Amino acid sequence: MKHHDKNHRVTRRDFLRGTAYATLGLAMGIEGLPRAGKGSAFAAENPLSQVVLVRHEAAVDAGHQVNSVVVAEMLDTAMKTFTGEGDIAKAWQRYFHPQDNVGIKYTRCSWQRIHVNQAVLDAITDRLIASGVPRNRVTANDFGLPVKDCTALINVPTVKVHSLTGIAVSIKNYINFTRIRIFYHHDGSSKLGETWLLPEVKGKTRLIVVDMLRPYFGPGPQINPLHQWDYKGILVGTDPVAIDTVCLSICQKKRNLFKGEEWLITPPPRSLATADSVYHLGTSDPTKIELTRLGWEKEQLI
Amino acid sequence: MGELSRASLILLGLSLFAPHVARAEENMLRLPQQVLGWKTDGQDKVFTRQTIFDYMDGGGEIYLAYDFQQLLAREYARADAPRIVAETYQMASSRDAYGIFTHDTDGQPVSMGQMALYSAGLLRFWKDRFFVRLQAEDETPEVKAALMTLGHQIASGIPSNGKKPSLLMALPPQGLIESSVHYFHTPVSLNIHYFLDDSNLLNLNSKTEAILAQYHQDRDRPRLLVVRYPRPSDAAAAFEQFGKVYLRQSPAGKAVYRKLEKEQFAGGRREERALLLVFEAGSRESAEKLVDLAASRMKGVTP
Numbered sequence: 001m002k003h004h005d006k007n008h009r010v011t012r013r014d015f016l017r018g019t020a021y022a023t024l025g026l027a028m029g030i031e032g033l034p035r036a037g038k039g040s041a042f043a044a045e046n047p048l049s050q051v052v053l054v055r056h057e058a059a060v061d062a063g064h065q066v067n068s069v070v071v072a073e074m075l076d077t078a079m080k081t082f083t084g085e086g087d088i089a090k091a092w093q094r095y096f097h098p099q100d101n102v103g104i105k106y107t108r109c110s111w112q113r114i115h116v117n118q119a120v121l122d123a124i125t126d127r128l129i130a131s132g133v134p135r136n137r138v139t140a141n142d143f144g145l146p147v148k149d150c151t152a153l154i155n156v157p158t159v160k161v162h163s164l165t166g167i168a169v170s171i172k173n174y175i176n177f178t179r180i181r182i183f184y185h186h187d188g189s190s191k192l193g194e195t196w197l198l199p200e201v202k203g204k205t206r207l208i209v210v211d212m213l214r215p216y217f218g219p220g221p222q223i224n225p226l227h228q229w230d231y232k233g234i235l236v237g238t239d240p241v242a243i244d245t246v247c248l249s250i251c252q253k254k255r256n257l258f259k260g261e262e263w264l265i266t267p268p269p270r271s272l273a274t275a276d277s278v279y280h281l282g283t284s285d286p287t288k289i290e291l292t293r294l295g296w297e298k299e300q301l302i
Numbered sequence: 303m304g305e306l307s308r309a310s311l312i313l314l315g316l317s318l319f320a321p322h323v324a325r326a327e328e329n330m331l332r333l334p335q336q337v338l339g340w341k342t343d344g345q346d347k348v349f350t351r352q353t354i355f356d357y358m359d360g361g362g363e364i365y366l367a368y369d370f371q372q373l374l375a376r377e378y379a380r381a382d383a384p385r386i387v388a389e390t391y392q393m394a395s396s397r398d399a400y401g402i403f404t405h406d407t408d409g410q411p412v413s414m415g416q417m418a419l420y421s422a423g424l425l426r427f428w429k430d431r432f433f434v435r436l437q438a439e440d441e442t443p444e445v446k447a448a449l450m451t452l453g454h455q456i457a458s459g460i461p462s463n464g465k466k467p468s469l470l471m472a473l474p475p476q477g478l479i480e481s482s483v484h485y486f487h488t489p490v491s492l493n494i495h496y497f498l499d500d501s502n503l504l505n506l507n508s509k510t511e512a513i514l515a516q517y518h519q520d521r522d523r524p525r526l527l528v529v530r531y532p533r534p535s536d537a538a539a540a541f542e543q544f545g546k547v548y549l550r551q552s553p554a555g556k557a558v559y560r561k562l563e564k565e566q567f568a569g570g571r572r573e574e575r576a577l578l579l580v581f582e583a584g585s586r587e588s589a590e591k592l593v594d595l596a597a598s599r600m601k602g603v604t605p
Contacts, residue, residue, distance in 0.1 A: 009501035016563050221361025225422035266497035
């Protein structure tokens with residue numbers, strides 16, 4: 001499918017008027033846009049997708065240190081809520097079985113960047129094993145995850161506004177499954193969704209757990225500490241587009257707060273729009289997403 | 303494939319085959335071996351245009367857009383203290399060192415090099431052809447002191463100052479928000495600072511120079527974009543395209559303005575080989591005034 005050509009260029013005006021990427025504009029809080037679906041943003045009564053957000057004030061301390069015990073509790077709460085199971089092992093057994101080879105694809109950058117906290121990885125691994133998946137069938141990695149050998153994947157990204165992609169969460173997390181990563185940064189990163197449809201990847205993602213403890217909202221590519229904040233959140237879901245849309249909305253509001261005026265996330269995250277409309281990985285329409293918010297409410301931003 | 307995409311691929315191609323990096327060690331800054339108890343830890347790392355992506359996968363494009371030449375990265379360590387990474391980026395010109403410095407302008411101004419910013423364990427400055435970035439894992443009073451000392455030592459090792467882009471002279475000073483000024487060449491940079499379109503509407507490339515700045519104008523915050531092209535015909539073509547696609551009104555003469563979304567005005571004029579564009583102005587009059595002021599100042603801008 002053709003994504004982009006000279007005659008279908010998208011301008012700032014198209015974006016602001018909602019004639020292009022309307023659902024993204026809605027998620028980013030651009031006023032006056034026509035709603036793509038019916039209902040309120042992130043409060044769908046008959047949702048296409050569900051996302052659970054859990055926050056805890058004690059998850060990160062004043063020195064930005066992560067509390068692993070609290071993080072594990074947050075993950076349990078999120079999983080129980082998302083599955084409706086009262087027992088945490090049963091919640092995980094909804095998605096993973098003892099005979100699975102589970103790959104945990106997380107985001108690891110050098111210390112200068114935004115990487116998944118070890119506490120999140122440990123909590124996921126522990127619960128997975130406790131639910132019955134043998135330890136030797138669980139592999140966690142960023143680069144080098146043996147995805148061909150995996151029967152199931154858990155996508156564990158961080159959240160960062162990205163100078164080329166707009167925003168990088170679960171959809172971009174699979175870019176390392178390709179050998180031509182730079183290719184996916186071109187053309188507004190619009191083809192990132194393709195990485196989810198690679199033969200060795202397609203259909204394997206059973207769960208997405210987002211480490212939103214300390215997300216990044218600045219222009220990047222390198223980290224300015226002023227642009228990282230302790231949001232202290234974890235998100236769980238199965239729809240990567242819905243999850244990324246929720247994160248987009250939160251980061252946009254944080255940027256606006258930081259500048260005291262609208263500071264649009266740019267370039268517009270075309271990868272999110274095409275993940276919905278071209279690759280059909282999920283919905284980016286906030287009116288079709290039901291977001292359950294639990295825990296610490298201060299500056300929830302959504 | 304869109305024009306932006308083609309331009310990006312061309313940029314990438316140029317970077318991969320650029321012939322002007324002979325040896326990584328050439329012209330490299332000398333960094334101190336130690337500072338306030340922090341000592342060099344591990345081998346220095348050197349990255350060129352060909353290898354920048356090894357250092358910052360997904361981020362090298364920004365540096366290449368500023369004609370980056372080479373990077374020296376050195377880590378410093380001290381027992382029971384946060385590590386410090388010193389990065390010195392050598393650009394092809396002082397204009398580009400200034401330009402990459404303006405990529406992110408959030409921080410507290412400090413006196414160092416030709417311009418410097420500090421923010422919570424991150425110190426950045428530019429001087430001559432160098433952009434220097436010193437970042438600690440965490441901020442403590444000792445770390446901040448070390449960063450400042452290290453920064454001053456590195457800056458003093460750069461013997462001369464460099465010229466800022468002459469195009470800056472086009473910016474009218476009244477109402478200018480200094481921290482909003484960005485200097486760049488390519489659509490990759492423009493779209494980070496102000497998304498205009500996804501197809502390189504203004505035909506920006508490595509040979510164009512652009513300045514984006516925001517102004518205080520009563521309750522409005524208009525943005526002024528000045529682009530200088532190699533030839534008047536380049537500017538004319540870009541102006542025609544901008545009018546037709548963005549304003550949906552062909553610029554019949556030298557200037558065109560229109561009321562757009564949110565009751566805001568956009569437009570501009572061409573002046574020889576330069577375009578002077580304004581966005582988000584509160585009225586047509588204020589838009590014209592800002593552009594005309596910049597146009598008059600363009601006459602004093604050196605080539």
